[in-house]
Amino acid sequence: MDRRTVFNGRLLPAVLLLPQLLLTFFFFYWPAGQAVWSSLITQDAFGQGWVFVGFENFADLFTDPLYVDSIVRTVFFCLAVSVLAMGIALGLAVFADRAIAGRGVYRTLLIWPYAIAPAMSAVLFLFVLNPRVGLLGRWLNHHGIAWDYTLNGAQAMLMVVSASAWKQVSYNFIFFLAGLQSIPRAVTEAARMDGAKGWHRFRTITFPLLAPTTFFLLVVNVVYAAFDTFGTIYALTQGGPGKDTETLVIKVFRDGVINQDIGSSSAQSVVLMVGVIVITAVQFRFMGRRTLS
Amino acid sequence: MRDRPDYVAHAVLILGVVLFALPVWLVFAGSTQDSDAIMRGELSLVPHLSNLSVYTRVFLNGTMGTEPVWHMLLISLGMALAIAFGKITISILSAYAVVFFRFPFRHVAFWLIFVTLMLPVEVRIIPTYAVMADFGLINSFTGLWVPLIASATATLLFRQVFTAIPDELVEAARIDGAGPLRFLRDIVLPVSGANIAALFVILFVYGWNQYLWPLLVATDRGLDTIVIGIVKMIGQETQTDWSAVMATTVLALLPPVVVVVVMQRWFIAGLTEGEK
Numbered sequence: 331m332d333r334r335t336v337f338n339g340r341l342l343p344a345v346l347l348l349p350q351l352l353l354t355f356f357f358f359y360w361p362a363g364q365a366v367w368s369s370l371i372t373q374d375a376f377g378q379g380w381v382f383v384g385f386e387n388f389a390d391l392f393t394d395p396l397y398v399d400s401i402v403r404t405v406f407f408c409l410a411v412s413v414l415a416m417g418i419a420l421g422l423a424v425f426a427d428r429a430i431a432g433r434g435v436y437r438t439l440l441i442w443p444y445a446i447a448p449a450m451s452a453v454l455f456l457f458v459l460n461p462r463v464g465l466l467g468r469w470l471n472h473h474g475i476a477w478d479y480t481l482n483g484a485q486a487m488l489m490v491v492s493a494s495a496w497k498q499v500s501y502n503f504i505f506f507l508a509g510l511q512s513i514p515r516a517v518t519e520a521a522r523m524d525g526a527k528g529w530h531r532f533r534t535i536t537f538p539l540l541a542p543t544t545f546f547l548l549v550v551n552v553v554y555a556a557f558d559t560f561g562t563i564y565a566l567t568q569g570g571p572g573k574d575t576e577t578l579v580i581k582v583f584r585d586g587v588i589n590q591d592i593g594s595s596s597a598q599s600v601v602l603m604v605g606v607i608v609i610t611a612v613q614f615r616f617m618g619r620r621t622l623s
Numbered sequence: 624m625r626d627r628p629d630y631v632a633h634a635v636l637i638l639g640v641v642l643f644a645l646p647v648w649l650v651f652a653g654s655t656q657d658s659d660a661i662m663r664g665e666l667s668l669v670p671h672l673s674n675l676s677v678y679t680r681v682f683l684n685g686t687m688g689t690e691p692v693w694h695m696l697l698i699s700l701g702m703a704l705a706i707a708f709g710k711i712t713i714s715i716l717s718a719y720a721v722v723f724f725r726f727p728f729r730h731v732a733f734w735l736i737f738v739t740l741m742l743p744v745e746v747r748i749i750p751t752y753a754v755m756a757d758f759g760l761i762n763s764f765t766g767l768w769v770p771l772i773a774s775a776t777a778t779l780l781f782r783q784v785f786t787a788i789p790d791e792l793v794e795a796a797r798i799d800g801a802g803p804l805r806f807l808r809d810i811v812l813p814v815s816g817a818n819i820a821a822l823f824v825i826l827f828v829y830g831w832n833q834y835l836w837p838l839l840v841a842t843d844r845g846l847d848t849i850v851i852g853i854v855k856m857i858g859q860e861t862q863t864d865w866s867a868v869m870a871t872t873v874l875a876l877l878p879p880v881v882v883v884v885v886m887q888r889w890f891i892a893g894l895t896e897g898e899k
Contacts, residue, residue, distance in 0.1 A: 336725050336793075337803040343720035347732050350717035353773030356758075358739045361750035368750065422639045425632040438884060439640040441891070445879035447832030449850050453872055454646040456857055457653060457666070463865060465649055468664040500643070508895035557745040561834035565854045579745045586749040587839065595749050602746035610741050 362603065368596035387597035396573065397581070397598075404556060404577040407491060411559070412551035414495035416544070419502030424532065426503075427510040437507070443500040449561030451497040456566065459489060479567065483574030486567050490575050493566060494559045501554075502547050509543035510536070549613045553606070578602060647876065654678070654869035661865040677870045686867035687856055692874055695849040699831055700878065702767050702848060706830030707823050709772035715815075718781035719807055723793070733782075740775040744836055755840050762843040771836060777822060784818050785811060821893015824886045831879045849875040 369387050371380045391397050426436050446454075459467040461478040470477040479485040513536065521535045537544075560579050563569060569576035569584060576584070578598065586595030652670040653661060654677055660666075685691040720726075721733050744751065751770065752761075760766030788811065796806045812819075837848050847855070853875055856868045883890060 337723050337797075337806075339724065339803070340726045342803060343724035343726050343729075346716040346720035349713045350736060350773060350778065351732065353713070353770070354736055354739050356754060357751060357770040357773055358742050358747075359735075361747040361754050362742050364750035364753060365747055418639070422636065425635045428629055428632045430629045430632050430636075436636045436640065438887060440636070440643065441887065442880050442884055443643045445828050445831075445883040446876065447834060447850050447879075449834040449854050450832075450872070450876060453853055453857055453868075454650060457650050457869065457872075458646050463661055463664065463666060465666050465668070468666075496643075504891055504894060508891070553743075557743050560745060561832075561850070561854075564834075564838075565857065582745075582748055583835070587752075592749060599746050599749065603742060606743065606746060607741045 365596045365599040365603070368592055369600045372593050387593045388601075391594060391597050391601070399573070400576055400578055400581050403575075407487070407494075407559075407575075407577055408552045408555040410491045411494045411498065411555035412548060414491065415498035415551055416502050416506075416547055418495070419499045420506050420540075420544075422499070423503050423506035423510055424536075426507055440503050441500050443497060444504070446497055447561060448494070448497055448558055449565045451493045452562045452565035455489065455493040455496070481571055483571055486571060486575045490559070490563045490566055494555060494562050497562070498551060498554055502551065505543055505547055506540065509540045513539050545616065546613075549609060553609060556605070647873075650869045650872050654866050654873055656866055658863070658865045658867070662863075674866075677866050678874070681867045681870045682874065685852075686864045686871070687859060689852045689855060690844055690847055692849070692852075692871050694845075695847050695852045696874065696878070698764070698767075698846060699848040699850065699875075701764065702833065702837075703827045703830035703879075705768040706771050706833075707826035709768060710774060710777050710826050711819060711822055713772060714774070714777035714781050715807075715812075715819075718778050718785055719803075719811065721778075722782055722785040723803060723806075736778050737775050739773065740779075744771070748835070748839060752839055760840065762841050762846060764846060766840045767833075767837055767846065767848075768830070770840075771830070771833070777826070780818065780822060781815070784815050788814060817889055818893055820886060820889040824882055824890040825894065827882050828879045 370382060370384060372383045372386070373380045422440060426433060426440065430436075456464060458464050459477075459479070461467045461471055461480070467477055476482075477485060479489040517539070518531065518535060521531045526534065556577070557579055559577070560583070563575055563577060563580055564583070567575045569580040579602070582595050582598045582602065585591045585598065649666070649668060652668050653666050655671045655674040656665075656667065680686075681692045683691055683693065685694075689695070717732075717736060721729060755761050755766055755770065758766075760769070792810060793806070796810060801809065832850065833848065834850050834854070837846070837851050841847070841851075849871070853868065853871055856863065856871065
């Protein structure tokens, strides 16, 4: 971070930093502080007074079976999305890394979905899988499979996992392909000469060399699945049927914005913040500063 | 082995391409079909190219009580551009201050920015809304973008880029009598061009794709982004004008996809190089 040659002056750097710091204060620290504060108090029904209650809101939260269910559901959802999105992306990247005709075209055709909004992936999936208007959804029902994700919780989960993973494949593909391309040809050539065949070579040489990329992507995918999929889930199921696709972020939104339960939703926000802090700490501890996402 | 084409690779990659292209093709094909037929479940993969007039209709008038599509596209475009340029500008300024000056609390300032990495908007939904209300930013265009331009990621990227600028260049500039602002304009910005382009793509897509934030701070129909508008449309599953919704979907996907595809080279380099 330190360089030998710098400019002098104190006023100018302060002025340069000011916009970023002001925005950071008003839209990050202030609301985060408010969330912590609201999570430690309870307000009466009319918003007239408040009482300091310490960790009571948190105790309520963690003894609420609905919240615990939501945690378990979110963990499952994050892992399912990450494994699916990373698995498919890795498979595609391995073949796109081969010296074949038209690889540039394939690359472009696999990268463009990066531009799709999470909420838009929900819309696209609706047209494919909605039981009434979706092409595949109707086909399934015609062929004796009772497919309706608006009524069946397991199908709803399958739907939001697929839509969320689908949107994330291209991001992972970009990184896996870059990772594969950075493996020196000499290494794979040497393995080839030693007689290591396709799958064996991938498992013992290529995949271990991709470990840093894989770990980085795992963190990014878990964060994506935990937070950025709000639009996908909300547009497809609103967390339903019942609470079958209600992840933690959907729950904060439902409890805080729709049901106006400020104490509980603030405590939930604080729990999520701690979650992000832990994930970020793990990321930095194990892989240094890879931050752009 | 090397002489014949690698059929397996082509097969797998074509399958992957189809997996992504098919839903979009289906939506395009559907947009040209009759809404009543779609309601009856007669959606087909074959477009009726004589029916492209639906695009003019939704573009000018919207559908099912939404704003016209041109208006929602304009809000999305404004939001995406404001976020991209706003974020790039304030991040360049703050990273420049941190890298090229020595002043008290420099490390504190950097850490204050850095820690915000850990506070995505999703975890501070409720209190941020209260702050927005205090500032009178609910239901204003300013409210759609200003709070989203502060972020650690862009500042960290520029800090990395600026730190890599050789000291000799700074010394030469100082000997030539260039002040810090002139150095920023004439040297630092040009050498960071590729990074700025890459970040622009990432941030444009980020801005265009926002959903939770506009849902929260703008209930006024006149501020609906295209993504918000479409989700509203599919929410009314009865009596839906499906071909219009599908046409709107195609129009909503086009701008960010075009930006990514056209600027692909910078975008990929920026995205993956930032990681190394």
